[in-house]
Amino acid sequence: MTPRRSLTKDMKAIGGRGWLVLSLPLTLFMTIWIFAVGATTAYTDPFHYSVEASVATSESAIVFADVRTEKRVVAMTFDDGPDPRWTPSILDALIESGSTATFFVIGRNVTANPAITRDLAASGMEIANHTQDHVDFHDANLPEQLDQIRNCSRSIKEVGVEEADYFRPPKGVLPFGSVQAFRQEGRPTVLWDVSVERRDESDDEIVERVLASVHPGSIILAHDGGIPNRAKTVRVIPRILKGLSALGYEVVSVSELLDTE
Ligand SMILES: [Zn+2]
Known part of the structure; x- marks a missing residue:
């Protein structure tokens, strides 16, 4: 024994x-x-915001990468723009497919491209904060991080565009000690659960992987600015939007996803 x-x-x-x-x-x-x-009882785990459990208000959200919903709705998000080389083509694709998206803009790019920023907003796209200079938050202390967010906010306001509450840190870097401070600023942090760009993948592979990865409530990340060049993104986005539609998905902004019932 x-x-x-x-x-x-x-x-x-x-x-x-x-x-x-x-x-x-x-x-x-x-x-x-x-x-x-510090979260409300709406939280069942840190990265999933439950729409069913509570009212989807920014005060109760801290960090989320997707939303729990039964409906076939996903949010499309674009970071690092606006950029005159890529943003207009992406906007055209969104308009053509009847989709909306959230653009997490860099403040200094907004200042450099006010007309494009206004075009996005006028076309029903949501504008949200991705810091003024795309600073890696590993290299910035909390006051500097908050300055980056506030300055981006000011840049958006200066071109006459309304800004959503949400915030996305550059590269998804979210220092532990900063999360509560961002929340106190009324800035829930939006991450993502599906990422479009992968350098080692062909266009076909990207489209196939993204369509296989999404689920109801996904938040999809793509880029309309930054390095390297975004020609690949511009090519695959119309195909992804078409594919999502064929799967019965509605593509919306983050706010609209949170309003999904
Ligand atoms: Zn970025």
Whole structure:
């Protein structure tokens, strides 16, 4: 008869590595706990905002990468523009397919391209904050991060366009200590769960992967600015929009996704 081994014995058996084995789930638990603190009961986990559970208001949201919904609705988002080389073509594709999207703009690009920014807004697209200079938040302290957000906000206002509450940090970098401060500024952080651009993929592979990855409530990330050049994005976006429509998906902005019932 083999006696049941206790966890302590197993821990001894694997030596120091036992702490690693235990610390990984513990870290995950702490991550979830820290994100959940200060959130309303609408939160069931840190990265999924439940539309059903509560009213979709920005005050209750901290960070989300998709939305829970049964409806075949996804949000399309474009970062790093506006850019005169790519943004107008992407806007045309959105208009042609009857879709809307959220553009997470860089403040200095807004100042350089006021007419394009106004065109986006006038065409029913949502304009949201992606910082003034696309600073990596690993390299900025909290006051600098908040300045980046506020300055982008001012740039958007200066061209006469209304800004959504949402904020997306450059490269998705979200320092732990900043999350609550962004929330206190009334800035829920919008990440994504499906990303369009992959350097190693062909156009066909991108379209196929994106269409296979989306689910109701997905937030899709693409870029209408930044480096490298976005010719590939401009080519695949009309195909992705067509494919989503064929799958029965409505493509909307982040606000419209949150308003989905
Ligand atoms: Zn960016």
